[in-house]
Amino acid sequence: MPAYEPPYYAVVFTSVRTADQAGYGETAERMEELVKEVPGFLGMDHAQTPGGPSITVGYFRDVEAIEEWRAHVEHRAAQRRGRAEWYERYTLHVAKVERSHGFERSRGTERGGEVEPGGKVEPGGEVE
């Protein structure tokens, strides 16, 4: 969960799944492998409350990378199966990151960057 240097995109996928999860785990693993091959894919975070909501956030350098992943043939098949079997409901938000920063206890410091209106990256200094 690093803070990348803006600009980049966060694709936030929140979902609640159905009782029938046959095949879900294998497909999720396969998707995780595939997305790493997309040029411009930066990383992802995932959390799942047992029996509750799940959130996956994928980070991409630009909209072209998101579009390539969205249109990937195997990914599209997984999306269709997800709607047919695995998801009770979901929401997807595609958002352009304007600033980000992180904190690590071991370093005792924060690090981050933000994009000035002109697109200049201003490292550090941002305190949440």
Add this chain to the structure above:
Amino acid sequence: MPAYEPPYYAVVFTSVRTADQAGYGETAERMEELVKEVPGFLGMDHAQTPGGPSITVGYFRDVEAIEEWRAHVEHRAAQRRGRAEWYERYTLHVAKVERSHGFERSRGTERGGEVEPGGKVEPGGEVE
């Protein structure tokens, strides 16, 4: 987890917590109450993998709403305590949503909207 009409902001907070979580639950509940009072706060999603990462996404209408929440006196005290006690590490990404859509099994349909470069909201039609 609705898909709001863009434009709006998603504040993505990913964290891994320490072993010492004394006081965390009460503070988290209090913050959830307080953020709802911020004008322009739209909603939030949360997922927590037991013993693993946690993701909270807050949705806000604009940067002014985010700034008001960021600067809230009780929230700032909670942030300081979080860094001192509760968080092993965290990352925060502030991102402007350009498009979003949702799916609900009961409706069997998708719904969503996206922002055209001119700022026009274009409802529906987006298929993930």
